[in-house]
Amino acid sequence: MKKDRIKIVTIGGGSSYTPELIEGYIKRKDELPIGEIWLVDIEEGKDKLEIVGNLAKRMVKEAGLDWEVHLTLDRREALKGADFVSTQFRVGLLDARIKDERIPLSHGVMGQETNGAGGMFKAFRTIPVILEIVEDMKELCPDAWLVNFTNPSGMVAEAVLKYGKFEKVVGLCNVPIMHNMMESKVIGKKPEDLYFQYGGLNHHHWHRVFDREGNEVTEQIMDKIFNQDENTVQNITSIPFFEEQIRDLGMLPCAYHRYYYLTDDMLKKELEEFAKGETRAEVVKKVEAELFELYKDPNLKEKPEQLTKRGGAYYSDAACELISSIYNDKKTDMVVSTRNNGALADLPYDCAVEVSSIITAAGPKPMNFGKFPPAERGLLQVMKAMEEVTIEAAVTGDYGKALQAFTLNPLVPSGKVAKVILDEMLVAHKKHLPQFKNAIEKIENTL
Template identity: 50%
Template sequence: MSQKLKIVTIGGGSSYTPELLEGFLKRYHELPVTELWLVDVEEGQEKLDIIHALCERMIEKAGVPMKVFKTLDRRAALQGADFVTTQLRVGQLKAREKDERIPLSHGYLGQETNGAGGLFKGLRTIPVIIDIVNDVQEICPKAWIVNFTNPAGMVTEAIYRHTRFNRFIGVCNIPIGMKMFITDVLRLTSDDDLKIDLFGLNHLVFVRDVWVNGQSRFDELLEGIASGTLSANSVKNITDLAFNEGLIRSLRLIPCSYLLYYFKPKEMLAIELGEYYKGGTRAQVVQQVEHQLFELYKNPNLDVKPKELELRGGAYYSDAACEVINAIYNNKQTEHYVNIPHKGHIDNIPAEWSIEITCTLGQDGAQPTPRITHFDEQVLGLIYTIKGFEVAASEAAMSGDFNKVQLALNLSPLIHSDNDAERLAREMLLAHERWLPHFAKTIKDLKVSEGN
């Protein structure tokens, strides 16, 4: 590696950026970042300015020779980049609010990475990430892209299906939260060697085994969760409901919190509809948290990441990204949980699928752990179903075709009527028109058909 270590963060005005910088600062002795470039769009200029000023104060406090830059010119920022992180939200939180409210208005789960809301976040996001990938291939082709823009699984699937770029790794905070939960309940210390066998798709992962210093501790963990003495919910944005004891014992797997949407759809919908009819959705809560965070960030005396950032549902995303970058840069050959194409490593799913799995990371990227070569049969049907939805979503995003949007919606197990799928497709395409340039002709035709 060269003396210079340049990292470009696209979506640099995000409230998560101080955590990302904190991660780089605490690893500076082994990850000596010389330049951090924060890139955003015009709508994010004010937040970018606030974040940049806070980052400058944090760097000054840390006393390290790192420079932080801000720009709206992505292509200029990418010159000479070693790593690119993507943490963007097309349409910002107002678009997320529509992703939640419109499905709920039709009696369906409104969630930013699942069902109709997840599809439309993907439709807005995938073309933008592909544009970034194309720029990286042209300007800094040896750079690694570490993506923690949701829906991360759908995005990773689209990149490997629709580009030839192979230095793209998707990162999620859900496995990190599960690891922290396991560390806590097993009362482990930094001296303990913890390995977790985790597999599935993004926001659809299962823990199959837990190894502490070479010994399996899975049975005691499973018993605690099955009996209800332990709660495995590790995220702020999902209601903490316990999985049924019989389900956990029969699966002999520990599901991540997002699987509540598939194992408890009736209960989760009831909770979300209750919040919706009271006038609130998760997006509105997040907007309030964001506002409070940026008020804190403006304080000229603040020079550390505030504790309040942990109220955001994606806390620890950024730390996970720092760990991935560190492992690649220093060829660490350490274990992480990432989204990559498995290339036939798993013997009972299609070879071209991108999956989320325990991997070993080094200078050549991520390699799935040899401990997992087979997906458990009892959850294979659900995994196939959601992967079918992800593949259809990536095809729809690239095509701008109304019928492909309908197909993706109908393939989601969270949509229960083909007529409702058509209604949702129409209403959400029109609502998100500004952020869906790929769908310009489709939306024009919809307006004509509806007499607008």
């Protein structure tokens, strides 16, 4: 039975992305009978929570809405009786991301937030925290939906399903929406005039596109994008794919596939940025500082345009539309990370995949994607195995499992280099890796 007033909690409420979220709720004020919005953060994020929280209150007031906006450092208090819980936190804040990027690059290895060594370490830090949140939800709001935007989104969703034993979780990413917007535009269409069929993993999917008459227009889009700058993601260098390779795939790749199809070129660019102290994390930290200066302005009552530089475009459209679709049983077609349930025949039935799904009151219903051709299938299966081992390492703190994950990852050289990077990153992040305490002490004793 639908409630007359719903309570939404955002963990990581002090994030610079929060105005996107508030804007999305306001846009859907006639669909979502919101009574309370709780923004939650930790002590280290208290100042940012106050700044962005007060902007959120001004935005709600400017929209003429009577929603209560609460700011708190008490997660359990916020979760009591919640209907939806969204997560957008970063364990270790942006300084941890800087380490994720700079340490691998210092060894001549790819450093990126969700790919390679950096992505695995983000999972190591994040998964234990999301599982703690899930335990609180089971006690305080067992019927609530967990809407996760925290990266690595797919691995987080799988950890919740497998180790948290919590079914009401959906992983979200704005990348598919950005592809939809760009690709429809290049052939003179609106996104709603096309059907996008996605399958794969978070930041590692492929897709095909069809028009309203049922004609596939994937090749038509390829014709256009190979003649112009087709980058769709703010934080990825726009190095052109090899046309022959993409046409052979028969599907459009994710922007993040550049790290796997163009590894040498992407690494060269990252090393140039690293040498100048301009890794993406360092750039984002500057952009975020500028955003919070804007947010402090008591006259600001709407999301500033500069937020698009942060890489969060269409964030609200993903998170808020998902919540509205579940609440209203809208059966919206969305790309989400959810349990496979056989939608991707080449991956385990119970793993998390990113796939086109129908969003119902009972959650996502993934649409059958079928089997992949060998080129996609081989890479996909390696990446899924890497994710599974990474998640197990994050949960258990097993050093051998962590090294195994590093060895599986295509962006990390196996052997001595992998072990050196793993050890250095474990020590650098030890404050946020209590599960690896024994392994870290052993490493430090040999230094």
